[in-house]
Amino acid sequence: MTHFRTDLRQRAEELVSLYPRARSAMLPLLHLAQEQDGYLSDEAMAEVAELTGTTPAEVRGTAAFYDMFHLEPVGKYVVGVCTNIACLLAGGEDLLAHASATLGCSVGGTSPDGLFTLEETECLADCNIAPVVQVNHRYVRTTTPETFDALVDDLRNGRLDHDVPPHGTLIRIRRSGGLRVERDELAAERAEARAAREARAAAEAK
């Protein structure tokens, strides 16, 4: 019995097969685990360790380095408000304070109903609409306290379910296609091409 649901376990194995070495699938697999559980549970990390040929400690140690991974449960919606330089100049700090009051939790905390977790983020690279807000890593156009409150209301009432998937879902488009060739065959082709190139270079040198 795997911790990953059957369909996600299959996706996990596909992800591992994309890379020359299994460990390279670490970050994609952790995103997948977070998609299933909303955060990284011990059981999920143990399974990622098995899939990547590492230990659970190595998985945790890697996951802990990255801001997007949560080692504790979070709300259904993780709301990020940027206060870095471009957003600072556009009132990002005031918007963050307003968000904290509206959601009823401090920065880093979760709202009493367990629905929202609030984060202060670093630059999210969308500075032309500063101050920038993301919900579950989807950009939302909310630059004033009023539009922020409307956003929260929409999220609470499920009006944005189509645009904003639950926390952890990073990518909704699955990979199709791919190169199904033996690596030896590819290497032989490249060696042939390289020999041809060297022959051209030699001919030019003469």
Next chain:
Amino acid sequence: MASLDAPQIVSSRSKFADSFTLSRYLETGGYEGLRKALTMFPEQVAAEVDAASLLGRGGAGFPAGRKWSMLRKAPVSYLVVNGDESEPATFKDHYLVERDPHQLVEGVIIAAYALQVTQAFIYLRGEFALGLERVQQAINEAYEHGALGRKIFGSSFSLDLVVHPGAGAYICGEETALIEALEGKRGFPRIKPPFFPAVTGLYGEPTVVNNVETMSNMPWIVLHGGAAFAALGAGRSAGTRLFALSGRVRNPGVFEIEMVKNTFRDLIYDPQLGGGVIDDRAIKAIIPGGVSAPWFGPELLDVPLGQDEVAEKGSMLGSGSIVVMDETTCVVRATWRIIKFFSRESCGQCTPCREGSGWLERILYRIENGGGRIEDVDLLLDLCDNIAPGLTWPPQQTTICVLGPSMPSSINAAISMFRDDFYAHVQHGGCPHD
């Protein structure tokens, strides 16, 4: 007057609402560059890129052609595209991956062909969820279209392309840290030498790492020739470039303009570009190339937007992001927020950066919030001197990577230009702007 006659090389499709779809891409000349490249020898494609004099668009500005040619002796194993765009106020790669993912994919295939690589990765910031979906969709469509996979467009060249999500770490934009992340590890920059992944890269094999915008230029360069690209711009700064303008301007955004032919003033004030400062206020300072760059005062607004032109004035064009601070901006608060960013993003390997960033952040915080002392101002500079001895530009390095030595830029600039503002905070017992 701004010079806006140059062609839109990488941003021409963004005016279409469906710019990210294969159908729009094919209607507007998509994959023609790749078809042409496949009729050429790989070294001829590389020679065109070399002739274009394209400087890498990631931030360091290393010539893309030379990055490739350093490797010609040993075959390259992997091509990795750096789409980790996290330098504060930089948002041009984000614009490209969401609006023109096929252009990026085509550029990667062309570069892979020139380098004769059969496995390529696009590393994208995890926070770009929509960008990841658009690029994955483009890759799926490219396979379907025959532009990726086995024997591309009937040629003898095959390529597999994988999009790899990051997970939130500024440091992964540093190319050796990016490779560590791609190997499934913490994003710790690698000890140098070797200086280039070209020598020891992914899985210890020769690897080329190029930026998203650099790759997005490839289709145009192949179609129109390297000489046509090199004819734009001036000096070492060839072609056009995407500039990301933000801060206290009326019309912030990403603008593709010819390098060197325009100045900071053109970009900020031209009605078709930045449209001027909000409420017509005076400019206090600008950050000319990402928060790692020393600031410019208003007296330097007429410096042309070129790599060497900005370097001559003691800063850098860096990641092509320009932040405008007007006369109402508190420079102490701005500096504090920039250093807070570095403190948060320091990977923790090197003492000067790990410890220094926290000290600097706390000192700036207390000056801004009423706990500052007069001697704190010089203490900041002393600490900076420990991280980047001599406070020179470009900075001296005491650390594995340039993150730590990037911190003194803004502090040194802010204190040199606005020392009295710092003193005013101490005397006022807090921020006079509050």
